[in-house]
Amino acid sequence: MEDETRNGGIRDLAPACFAPVMATGIVSRALDQATGARHAADALLAAALALHLVLLTATVARAVRHRDRLAADLREPARFFGAFTLVAATGVLASRLATGPLRPLAAAAPAPAAALWAALALAGVRLLRTHGAAATRHADGTWFLATVGLQSLVVTLTSLAHGPTARAVALACWLAGVCLYAVTLCCVVRRLVLHPPGPAELAPSYWILMGAAAISLLAGCGIPEGPATTAALLALWGWATLLIPPLTAAGAWRHLRHRVPVRYEPALWSMVFPLGMYATATTRLATTRDLPLLRPWASDLAWCATTAWFAVAVLLLVRTVSRRGGHNSPANPGDPPLVGAVGRWLAGGQGGRAGSRQETGDEGCGTSGGVRWRRWRRRRYWRG
8 A cells, every 4th residue: 555655656646735835934934024034034935935836836747647636636525625735835925925026926826826716615615515414524624724725815915915905805805714714613623523533533734723723813914903803813813822732732642642653744734834824923913913922922933833844844854764765666657757756755745545544634544644553553452
């Protein structure tokens, strides 16, 4: 099964493959705004832009050469919502570039990103109608990516345009994003109550629950001020802050209590992104609403997110080096060399059809998480 995943190349590239771009881009912004570490922030931004370009090329190549696999992903609730990472990554990078010399490039991003979000939203509604109540069994943190994608468009819009029309559109989209967050929260809570995930299924993607609240806070900071708006932003900040202890406890329960091995998994980027977004949103809230009590936190939060980014990058490097010791996977015929290499590299971690469960926290779990963890536990039991 693992060989099949490694041999997949861009054919098995996961829909959520843009999560590292989201994480890298928002950590870059957090460093730039909260710490003043301009060189480190620019280096991460350059890495995010390069990775976004390569992954976009790989995604287009997959859509052309492996359309059936892409269509199958979009028909599977456990993988569908990962496609919103393309919208979110584009919005994060565009808002980051909006204040620099690449502003024209950022201005060209919102229109196609908004069209893609609308198309995915319509496809998601049809998907949920087709699967009915059975789809809610797959409700996990990745479902909040729809909210993240929409709010990233709001952040980009408020960074680029400041006219009355743009403000009205931004306010409407922000309110729609908050409502979408509430509906998604109800679905995920229902799944957690009726079908609680086990240790192997409790993936770091549940951190997007906090990340979606944080980006809603960041988007709201760009809309016109008012007592009601400020109260809503403080409520969002309080809610995002309140989510951090239980999410941290869930990770400790997974890895310390049930001894799920700590190794690289793509869902770890879903933990880095919320940390970076929380740091950025806290900085923005303290600046726009004149809350000096929050400013001392901003720098520490940004460095915390940066540390998490480097930790995940090290785990990815260790996994890559360890797999170099094995056999190298051959390229798919017809894949461009660079795109095929990146596709095989990411498919090895993102997982193909076999690894998709682990990426989204579904029951099956991927080979890098659930299956090998269960085998390891069985070996320990029979040896004990």
